[in-house]
Amino acid sequence: MRRYLCSTAAALAATTFAAGSASAQSCEVNVGAVLSVTGSMAAIGSAIGDAGQLAVDHFNEAGGVNGCDVNYILRDDQGSPNVGVDAAKTLVEIENVPVILGAIQSGISLPILSSVTVPAGVTQISCCSSAPSFTELAEEGGTDGYWFRTLPTDRPQAVVMATIAREKGYERIAVVHVNSDYGNSLAGNFEQAFEALGGEVSSITPYNQEQASYRAEINRALQGDPDSLFLIAFPADGATAAREWISFGGSQNMLLSNALRAEEFVNAVGAQYLTEAVGIDNAQVEGESVEAFNASWKEQYESDPSGPGLHTMYDAAAVALLAMEQAGEADGTAIRDSVREITGGEGEEVYPGPEGFAKAKELIAAGEPIRYVGATGPITFDDNGDVTGPYLTWGVEDGALVTLDTWDIERVNEAMAGVSEE
Amino acid sequence: MSGFGIYLVFFLIIALNYGIMVLGLNLQWGYTGLFNAGVVGFYAIGAYGTAILAGPDRAALIGGFGLPFPLAILGGMILCALAAIVVGLATLKLREEYLAIATFGIAITIQLVALNFESLTGGANGLVGLPRPFIDAFESTTSYNLFFLAVVACVTGLVYVALEAAVRSPWGRLLNAVREDEVAARSLGKNIALIRLQAFVLGCTLIGLSGGIYVAFIGFVSPLDFLPILTFQIWAMLIVGGSGNNAGALLGAIVVWALWTMSGLAISRFSPVGFQNQAGAIQTMLIGLLIVSMLIFRPRGLIGERATVSSHKERGAP
Numbered sequence: 193m194r195r196y197l198c199s200t201a202a203a204l205a206a207t208t209f210a211a212g213s214a215s216a217q218s219c220e221v222n223v224g225a226v227l228s229v230t231g232s233m234a235a236i237g238s239a240i241g242d243a244g245q246l247a248v249d250h251f252n253e254a255g256g257v258n259g260c261d262v263n264y265i266l267r268d269d270q271g272s273p274n275v276g277v278d279a280a281k282t283l284v285e286i287e288n289v290p291v292i293l294g295a296i297q298s299g300i301s302l303p304i305l306s307s308v309t310v311p312a313g314v315t316q317i318s319c320c321s322s323a324p325s326f327t328e329l330a331e332e333g334g335t336d337g338y339w340f341r342t343l344p345t346d347r348p349q350a351v352v353m354a355t356i357a358r359e360k361g362y363e364r365i366a367v368v369h370v371n372s373d374y375g376n377s378l379a380g381n382f383e384q385a386f387e388a389l390g391g392e393v394s395s396i397t398p399y400n401q402e403q404a405s406y407r408a409e410i411n412r413a414l415q416g417d418p419d420s421l422f423l424i425a426f427p428a429d430g431a432t433a434a435r436e437w438i439s440f441g442g443s444q445n446m447l448l449s450n451a452l453r454a455e456e457f458v459n460a461v462g463a464q465y466l467t468e469a470v471g472i473d474n475a476q477v478e479g480e481s482v483e484a485f486n487a488s489w490k491e492q493y494e495s496d497p498s499g500p501g502l503h504t505m506y507d508a509a510a511v512a513l514l515a516m517e518q519a520g521e522a523d524g525t526a527i528r529d530s531v532r533e534i535t536g537g538e539g540e541e542v543y544p545g546p547e548g549f550a551k552a553k554e555l556i557a558a559g560e561p562i563r564y565v566g567a568t569g570p571i572t573f574d575d576n577g578d579v580t581g582p583y584l585t586w587g588v589e590d591g592a593l594v595t596l597d598t599w600d601i602e603r604v605n606e607a608m609a610g611v612s613e614e
Numbered sequence: 615m616s617g618f619g620i621y622l623v624f625f626l627i628i629a630l631n632y633g634i635m636v637l638g639l640n641l642q643w644g645y646t647g648l649f650n651a652g653v654v655g656f657y658a659i660g661a662y663g664t665a666i667l668a669g670p671d672r673a674a675l676i677g678g679f680g681l682p683f684p685l686a687i688l689g690g691m692i693l694c695a696l697a698a699i700v701v702g703l704a705t706l707k708l709r710e711e712y713l714a715i716a717t718f719g720i721a722i723t724i725q726l727v728a729l730n731f732e733s734l735t736g737g738a739n740g741l742v743g744l745p746r747p748f749i750d751a752f753e754s755t756t757s758y759n760l761f762f763l764a765v766v767a768c769v770t771g772l773v774y775v776a777l778e779a780a781v782r783s784p785w786g787r788l789l790n791a792v793r794e795d796e797v798a799a800r801s802l803g804k805n806i807a808l809i810r811l812q813a814f815v816l817g818c819t820l821i822g823l824s825g826g827i828y829v830a831f832i833g834f835v836s837p838l839d840f841l842p843i844l845t846f847q848i849w850a851m852l853i854v855g856g857s858g859n860n861a862g863a864l865l866g867a868i869v870v871w872a873l874w875t876m877s878g879l880a881i882s883r884f885s886p887v888g889f890q891n892q893a894g895a896i897q898t899m900l901i902g903l904l905i906v907s908m909l910i911f912r913p914r915g916l917i918g919e920r921a922t923v924s925s926h927k928e929r930g931a932p
Contacts (some may be wrong), residue, residue, distance in 0.1 A: 229894030238891040245890075267882055268894030273839050277832065278628065278875040285621040286879065299740060299838030306742075306833040311755040325739040334743045373738040 219260040221522045223248060223512060224267065224283030226294040226304065231271020233296050236499050240319060241266045243502040244293055246492055247509035247544075254549035257516050264509075265289065269300050276300040280308040290522045291315045291512045296501065298323035305329075310338050314524035315531070317512055319343060319505035324377055330576035338528050340573055342504040342511065342566075344474060344581035346374065348604050350381035352583050353422065353447055353472055355607045358389045360470075362420040362445060365391060366413040368406075368433055369424035371398040378424050378449065385611045394418040399433065401426070406433045410440055420445035427452060431460035444468040453586055453593065463591035475569070475582040475598055481543040485567035488545050507566035510544060511535060514564055517556050536572040539563040572601060580604055623759045625875065626868075630763075630770045631827050633867035636851045637773055637860060638820030644857035644919070645781055646813040647793030648706070651714040653821055653848045655721030658728055658840040659697050660822025663690030665741045665835045666734065675741075676734050683747035687826030694822025698815040706810045721845060729837040740836025747830050762831060769827070770864070773820060777860050789813055790922070847874065854908050856915025865916055874901055 225244050228237040248264040256262055265287055269276030276295050283289045292309055295301045298321040305326075309316040318341040327345065329335055357365060367382060369375035375398065383393045394416035399409045410433060413421065420443055423430055430452050438444065438461075448457075448471035458466060485506055489497040497503065512527065514534045519526035534552075539561030542552040555562045564571065571579050583599040599607075635657060642648040666677030668686035681689065705716040728735045735741065752758035780786050791799040792809050800806050829835050847870065855866020878897050885893040908915075 229891055230898050238894075241891050264890075265882055266890040266893075267878055268897060270843075270894070270898065272841065272843060273836070274628065274844070275875065275878070278625070279878055281624045282621055282875075282879045285617040285624070288617060297838060299738075299836040302740065302742060302836065303832045303834045303839075306744075307831065311758075323739045325736070325742045329742045332743050376737075 220263045221257060221260045221516070222263045222265055222283075222287045222289045223509070224265050224280070224287060224289035224292045225509075226267050226269050226276050226279050226283070226292060226300070228271045228296050228300075229266070229268040231269070233271055236501060237268075237296060239499045240296065240501040240505045242493060243319075243489075243497070243505035244509045246489065247506045247513065249492075250488070250544070250546045251510075251513045251549050253546035254553060257513050258520060258522070260522075262513060269295055271297070271300075273300045273303045277303050277307055280304040284308055284312045284314050289314065290516065290524045291317065291527055293317055293319065293505070293508050293512065296320040298325065302326070302329075305335060305339055309524075310334070310336050312524070314338065315340070315512065315515075315527045317342065317508040319508045320501045322346070322377075323373065327576045327578055330578075335577065337577070338524065340508075340511070340531060340577040342507040342568060342571060342579055343501075345578050346378045347381045348580050348608060349450065349472055349474075349583065350378055351385045351607050351611050352585075352599055352604060353449075354382055354385035354389055354391070355610065356470060356472075356585065357386060357420065357422070357447055358391055360420075360445070363391060364394045364416065364418045365420045365422055365447075366394050366416070366418035366442075367396045367422045367424070368409060368413050368437075369396070369398055370426060370429065371400050375424050379422075382422060382424075388611045399425075399429070401429055403429070403432075406436055407440075409433070410436045410442070413437070414440055414442055419443055420447065422447040422449075423452065424449040425452060427454040427457040427460070431457050434461045434465075438465050447471070450474060455593065458588055458591070458593060463588050466588040469587060470596065471586045472583055473586060475584040475600075479565075479569050481541075481565040482567060482569060484548065485544040503567040506544060507564075507568050507571060510549075510564060510566055511571065514542075514549070514552055514556075514562070517553060518562075532573055534562055534564050537561055537563050541565045570601060580608070620756055620759070623756070623763050625872070627759065627763050627766050627831060629868045629871040630766045630864075631824050631831070632848065632851060632871055633770050633864045634773055634827070635821050635824040635848050636855065636863040636867045637770075637777055638817040638824070639848055639852050640817075640857060640860060640863040641777060641781075641789075641813055641820070642817035643852065644859065644863070645786065645789040645793065646810060648810060648814055648817075649710055649714040650717050650814070650817065651845060651849075652701075652717030652719075652721035652724075654840045654842060654844040655717070655724035656694050656698060656818040656821040657825040657828075657844065658721075658724050660687075660690040660694045660825025661829045661835050661839065662728060662735055662741075662825075663693035663822070664826035664829045665744055668829075669741055669744050674733070675736060677741075683745075683830050687823065687830065690826040690829075691819050691822045694825070695815050695819045698818035699811070701818075702811045702814040706807065706814060718842070718845075721840075721842065725837055725840045728840065735837075738837060740834060740838075742834055744829060744833045744835070746833050766827060766831075769823070773823075774860055774864065781860070847871075850905050852915075854905065854915055856918035858919030859915070859917045862915050862917035862919075869916065870905075873904055877901060 227241050245264055248262050251262055267279035280292055301318050301321040305316055315338050367379050369379040379396050395413055397409045397413045399406050446469040448469055450473040453471050453473045486497055515527045515530040518530040518534050541563050542548045544567050552562050582601050585596045587596045642650045664686045667679050667681045667689045668683050669678045671678035708716055788809055796806055851866040851870040854870050856862030877900050881893045881897050
């Protein structure tokens with residue numbers, strides 16, 4: 193026992209010494225994260241926590257922020273808003289963090305925003321909260337600009353789809369969607385955009401997941417004589433619905449949501465029925481900056497970064513740290529005001545990874561503008577803190593998934609403007 | 615004011631508000647023996663009732679009456695009382711675990727209604743942008759939180775004093791009689807069903823009050839706030855503090871909530887970098903371990919119920 197104690201003490205001393213010598217900097221700055229490490233989102237939460245850690249490690253390797261080591265403090269919200277709010281409050285008041293990353297679920301991010309970060313003037317950047325209520329709150333001025341999210345909202349996707357449908361000459365479209373906040377929101381936004389562009393939505397039919405058959409829903413969607421279908425679904429249920437749609441005589445003019453871009457879906461429906469179909473997906477999963485992130489993730493964790501929220505969490509942390517560097521101080525309001533200076537704009541592009549951050553730090557020190565192109569590609573926050581992402585459209589040719597077209601951010605913004613004017 | 619002090623104010627607002635809820639449950643379980651496993655359902659009714667009455671008018675929603683908060687909270691409590699009367703009439707015939715199952719189911723139903731009745735509750739998105747009461751009168755968040763703490767402490771104190779008076783009255787002794795031996799109580803000509811309903815409705819109204827205060831403080835409400843885990847937390851507070859004792863109920867609320875949240879702070883302070891993911895799991899285990907050991911080593915709770923001794927007996931006698 194004594195020997196054990198001795199060795200522990202020695203190890204502790206060694207660790208302390210190592211830590212002391214490793215940090216050449218004299219100061220530390222804390223960055224907080226509130227994520228669901230346990231609870232209902234635990235399956236994805238801890239990997240998302242790792243993604244934040246990776247960004248912080250990369251920044252420390254590049255020399256820290258404003259000459260200080262960055263200390264990443266991850267707190268668990270247990271999937272409960274009350275625990276998450278408390279964790280955020282301790283981060284803000286006791287650990288003095290100028291920025292909070294998180295949370296995952298919208299129902300946790302929002303109370304943190306309204307009761308902790310906005311009153312305290314702390315910037316909050318979420319990787320994963322997709323609810324439209326944040327946009328609503330920001331429009332009313334309820335966020336004071338402290339809210340950002342790196343996950344694209346579904347409105348641009350709906351607008352791009354509506355534009356494509358009109359370009360293809362569809363007049364009356366039926367919408368069948370999965371009954372979840374994702375499906376409801378995408379269907380609602382699509383209807384609005386399609387009607388703004390002069391088309392007509394013949395029906396909107398929600399379906400519940402994991403049913404053996406969707407005959408009733410498909411029959412309802414076929415009423416009103418639609419000339420096309422927008423299917424918002426996940427691959428397994430989507431295949432069931434698409435097969436029934438075709439076998440009941442529905443048109444092969446189909447629009448498919450991003451989650452259906454899977455071979456499983458194409459094989460289950462039959463490629464010969466999908467030659468007219470057009471699908472959409474986020475184009476952020478490709479590009480040089482994305483590769484840079486994927487490679488460093490593999491190096492660190494020896495697996496592919498394939499879970500949800502990893503790319504967006506890395507970017508959330510990177511944007512926070514770069515904004516802090518740009519602001520020159522660890523202050524929530526200064527960070528808020530610097531976020532758009534280091535994203536959008538015309539500055540020199542910098543990529544994820546220690547080299548990218550080192551380059552960014554040099555440029556900032558020299559007073560040059562930078563533009564962070566992240567693990568999710570280029571990022572531009574709008575006035576409400578939402579990002580618009582680039583999209584690609586895909587189809588099926590000779591039984592395989594192919595990319596038909598790409599929509600960069602300018603083109604997406606043009607389409608968005610086209611809808612809001614009318 | 616130091617950072618820890620500011621946090622402590624925030625912590626006490628939440629903990630004392632839970633204390634009101636635990637007092638409500640204590641009236642039901644500690645004094646009357648009603649196994650209400652649907653605490654969170656009534657909390658949700660109080661919270662949504664308040665949010666709908668106080669919220670701003672929105673085109674997509676039915677509610678949004680923009681009432682001042684004290685009125686809105688009162689409205690939420692009335693809604694909660696009405697709901698408790700309906701639920702009570704339907705379920706209070708049930709005994710013990712049957713009542714628990716029925717009320718548990720009702721709480722889940724209420725949460726699902728909140729999730730799906732979009733035009734009233736905003737569905738999964740919740741109700742955003744609720745005004746924070748009297749915020750304009752304060753310059754800093756800290757002074758506002760201090761004011762809020764004073765209000766919550768006063769309300770909690772009032773509830774405590776009123777409940778103490780009630781349980782010491784003949785009506786309070788009747789509650790105990792119902793809990794201990796219903797047949798005996800009935801044989802004395804008491805209306806058992808009415809007594810049980812009174813205790814249930816009064817307890818649920820207090821739980822609704824707590825929901826209203828929560829909404830006023832947080833400024834947002836969504837179905838995620840009302841998961842069944844909260845019912846478990848409130849029960850843990852009552853059992854750890856000591857059911858059948860109002861001071862125990864309040865103490866339990868503070869102790870268990872401190873354990874629940876500050877353990878996370880402690881663990882994140884002392885866990886080495888790189889093991890932060892595991893810290894969350896350790897925290898959850900620690901909470902469970904402490905509550906279980908509490909039940910094993912001190913089943914009466916921290917304070918526990920006072921022994922009832924006839925006033926005819928001399929003081930100090932066993």
